[in-house]
Amino acid sequence: MLQFETLPALTGGTLLQAPAQAAAVHQLLLDSRRLGQPVGAVFFALQGPRHDGHRYLSELYSRGVRLFVVAEEAAISGGCAAFPEAGFLLVDDTLAALQALAAHHRQQFRLPVIGITGSNGKTIVKEWLAQLLSADELICKSPLSFNSQVGVPLSVWELNSTHTLGIFEAGISEPTEMARLARIIQPTLGVFTNLGTAHDAGFSSPRQKVEEKMHLFQDVDTLFYCADHSLVHEVARQQLSTRRTVLYAWTRQRFLFDAQQADVLISIHDASADRTVVHVERARPRPQEHTFTLPFADDPSVENALHCLVVLLWRQVAPAEIQRRLDRLQPVAMRLEMKQALNDCYVLDDTYNNDLAGLTLALDALARQPRRGRRALILSDVLESGLPAAELYARVAAQLTARGVERLVGIGPEISQNAAAFTGLEGAFFPHTEAFLAAFQPDNYHHETILVKGARRYGFERIVTAFQEKIHGTVLEVNLDALVHNLNFYRRRLQPGVKLMVMVKAFAYGSGSYEVANLLQFHRVDYLAVAYADEGVDLRQHGISLPLMVMNPAPDAFQKLRQYHLEPEIYSFELLKAYLRAAEEGPMPAIHLKLDTGMRRLGFGEEDIPELCRYLSENAFRLRVASALTHLAGADEEQHNDFSRQQLAAFHRMTPQVEEALGYPIIKHALNSAGIVRFPDEHIDMVRLGIGLYGVEATGQQQDALRPVSALRTTISQIKRLPAGQTVGYSRRGQAVDFERRIATIAIGYADGYDRRFGNGAGEVLVRGQRAPLVGNVCMDMCMVDVTNIPEAQAGDAATIFGAGLSLSELAGRIGTIPYELLTNVSERVKRVFVAE
Numbered sequence: 001m002l003q004f005e006t007l008p009a010l011t012g013g014t015l016l017q018a019p020a021q022a023a024a025v026h027q028l029l030l031d032s033r034r035l036g037q038p039v040g041a042v043f044f045a046l047q048g049p050r051h052d053g054h055r056y057l058s059e060l061y062s063r064g065v066r067l068f069v070v071a072e073e074a075a076i077s078g079g080c081a082a083f084p085e086a087g088f089l090l091v092d093d094t095l096a097a098l099q100a101l102a103a104h105h106r107q108q109f110r111l112p113v114i115g116i117t118g119s120n121g122k123t124i125v126k127e128w129l130a131q132l133l134s135a136d137e138l139i140c141k142s143p144l145s146f147n148s149q150v151g152v153p154l155s156v157w158e159l160n161s162t163h164t165l166g167i168f169e170a171g172i173s174e175p176t177e178m179a180r181l182a183r184i185i186q187p188t189l190g191v192f193t194n195l196g197t198a199h200d201a202g203f204s205s206p207r208q209k210v211e212e213k214m215h216l217f218q219d220v221d222t223l224f225y226c227a228d229h230s231l232v233h234e235v236a237r238q239q240l241s242t243r244r245t246v247l248y249a250w251t252r253q254r255f256l257f258d259a260q261q262a263d264v265l266i267s268i269h270d271a272s273a274d275r276t277v278v279h280v281e282r283a284r285p286r287p288q289e290h291t292f293t294l295p296f297a298d299d300p301s302v303e304n305a306l307h308c309l310v311v312l313l314w315r316q317v318a319p320a321e322i323q324r325r326l327d328r329l330q331p332v333a334m335r336l337e338m339k340q341a342l343n344d345c346y347v348l349d350d351t352y353n354n355d356l357a358g359l360t361l362a363l364d365a366l367a368r369q370p371r372r373g374r375r376a377l378i379l380s381d382v383l384e385s386g387l388p389a390a391e392l393y394a395r396v397a398a399q400l401t402a403r404g405v406e407r408l409v410g411i412g413p414e415i416s417q418n419a420a421a422f423t424g425l426e427g428a429f430f431p432h433t434e435a436f437l438a439a440f441q442p443d444n445y446h447h448e449t450i451l452v453k454g455a456r457r458y459g460f461e462r463i464v465t466a467f468q469e470k471i472h473g474t475v476l477e478v479n480l481d482a483l484v485h486n487l488n489f490y491r492r493r494l495q496p497g498v499k500l501m502v503m504v505k506a507f508a509y510g511s512g513s514y515e516v517a518n519l520l521q522f523h524r525v526d527y528l529a530v531a532y533a534d535e536g537v538d539l540r541q542h543g544i545s546l547p548l549m550v551m552n553p554a555p556d557a558f559q560k561l562r563q564y565h566l567e568p569e570i571y572s573f574e575l576l577k578a579y580l581r582a583a584e585e586g587p588m589p590a591i592h593l594k595l596d597t598g599m600r601r602l603g604f605g606e607e608d609i610p611e612l613c614r615y616l617s618e619n620a621f622r623l624r625v626a627s628a629l630t631h632l633a634g635a636d637e638e639q640h641n642d643f644s645r646q647q648l649a650a651f652h653r654m655t656p657q658v659e660e661a662l663g664y665p666i667i668k669h670a671l672n673s674a675g676i677v678r679f680p681d682e683h684i685d686m687v688r689l690g691i692g693l694y695g696v697e698a699t700g701q702q703q704d705a706l707r708p709v710s711a712l713r714t715t716i717s718q719i720k721r722l723p724a725g726q727t728v729g730y731s732r733r734g735q736a737v738d739f740e741r742r743i744a745t746i747a748i749g750y751a752d753g754y755d756r757r758f759g760n761g762a763g764e765v766l767v768r769g770q771r772a773p774l775v776g777n778v779c780m781d782m783c784m785v786d787v788t789n790i791p792e793a794q795a796g797d798a799a800t801i802f803g804a805g806l807s808l809s810e811l812a813g814r815i816g817t818i819p820y821e822l823l824t825n826v827s828e829r830v831k832r833v834f835v836a837e
């Protein structure tokens, strides 16, 4: 591990003060809100136009951070002496220091690394390559679209010795930026996706832009690209062909292939609404022809998939296997998201950027949607085209006409000035987003498909929200920031060196396993655990490379364990014997031994230990044990403390015998979320965090320190007057009332996972911040609540089933169950929406 004391040499900085204790660097911290375990965190005080990290030094010191990299000595308030235990490194440029550290980290690993750049498609190609190669490799990849000067160092810092492949994307907007990213990523393989007009303003010409991007690939062994982007082809041949780099190009043009300017010729055989059949001819390593079906039909997806296909061909993956993997390829939801909106409209959400190429892609996507009423476009000024405004908007107008757009709302000074270019359309123009929102009349939009396309600085997400405000539907909103907050609450409780396993079984307690696991991978937890092998396979196919424990590994899933590096929990002699038989055919992943100390569910009892040890030592050469674990039966309740202590004592009697039989140390772990809080002296080598991550503090002692992660929301479909003497719903269970009441029907029922036991007054929901009790039985898709005391309630209002103001613990108590059941019951038909603040 890198020591703080070595940073001056790496960064060219000066050590203003050495830390009181020698310290290894574990985590790079740029944002005080993301602090987890403070030991080993190095804070880089980054400076930007609206932001100065130096302001957070005192706060972070008081929260336990001891390592700081600063650019201004004068900004250390009170001087170093005010931070007696801290180490301070003074550098010219904190961002450059961060990058130097990441570059150094990268050099510690000799593994293939794919670097990806280009104007569009970087993130999708990265995600897809990770999906397609996950069966063969343990992959470290950039999370989301971390491709900037800050995002790349953070991504590369996640590399560790278990990875067998790195995939990182690099994005730039100005000359000289790419050389810095190349030093950090140090790719051995490259993919140049394509060339668009994005960010043209920063470069003097398209050629300069390509030359600059090509800097990423100065030292790669092989570069993959499409030779049909002629500028990319030209620059690659000029800049790289004199080096040892092999150019592996694909093309759709036979003459390039025949002239040996490209290695792979791809022709589209057949395309339907949702798939494309391609014919592939390749010249190297030997002439071959294949046919593949891509599960996409739109041009950008096909191009992105072809880049990936070419990489797989080059890696000599068998064609039948390539097809199997292509069939499983999942679209990456990133920019263009189709959302249901008010008045039977749909909104195509692309509020990320707005350059000419991006607009073309988005209009293509709009044109591909099944026709639902009219096509409308809400468009900001188009940026960075490099064209004179009049010409630019004339081109935009021509595109709109060609794609059947009938209605345009232009927002921004430039597009407003050029309103005359759009004479053929129904048009309205606003100088800025606020003006549009102030004038927004939902009733002006009915049954339309609306593309919302704007550069990020216009904040068009507010427009999308305005369109969605009143839509009907039930969603489980998962707050990823709250999840990270809770993760850090538990991390802070761990002694340095104690590992963290997070339970993402049961669809991550109902919250969405892939998204949660991806976030946990980014925040570098040590292990994940799932209940079944298939859950593990699913995570691997989504690019999760963390070590993964499977708690219920059936013997018929052993091959999957091997293929996807999934480590089983072994809890019985039958299972152990079956696993040993599998291991005779080839190496199997390490195992986790479940020891039963009082739960009486699964596991080897204390009486089994001698026989277990005999098996382990006899089979030591073909079996690796990663850990031993036990599970407490009553960690959440104080009344069971004595029993818990007895369980832990039994565990401490059993594990040394196992370790002795093995002849090497293993990870020992016993505590779940409640145990972490209740038994701080028994964290041992690792803890297993579950419900606490999702916002429920199971001992009840520290509930206020956690943030609720999930909110289940629906809407009021209709409100009725219920005259005295009438009843509500099935079986006429809602008692006849003695005075008139207002009853709201809300769009959630037991098929969504809303428990029937909440019926007839047992449950409450929140409407306009106030509680409304259930009336009558819960039906399959809806139920009724009494809003007599909330006169302002109206159809279309949101109703919160649980979330801030109505806790899972309270609701569980009302019907005699536990928060775990409420969370995991939310059915899959309920849409998960992930939010970050």
Ligand SMILES: *Cc1c(COP(=O)(O)O)cnc(C)c1O
Pocket (backbone or CB within 6 Å): 503, 551, 631, 671, 672, 673, 674, 688, 689, 690, 691, 692, 698
């Ligand atoms: C689910 C589970 C946990 C996590 O329990 P929480 O109470 O949710 O923290 C820990 N260990 C095992 C073996 C589990 O099955």
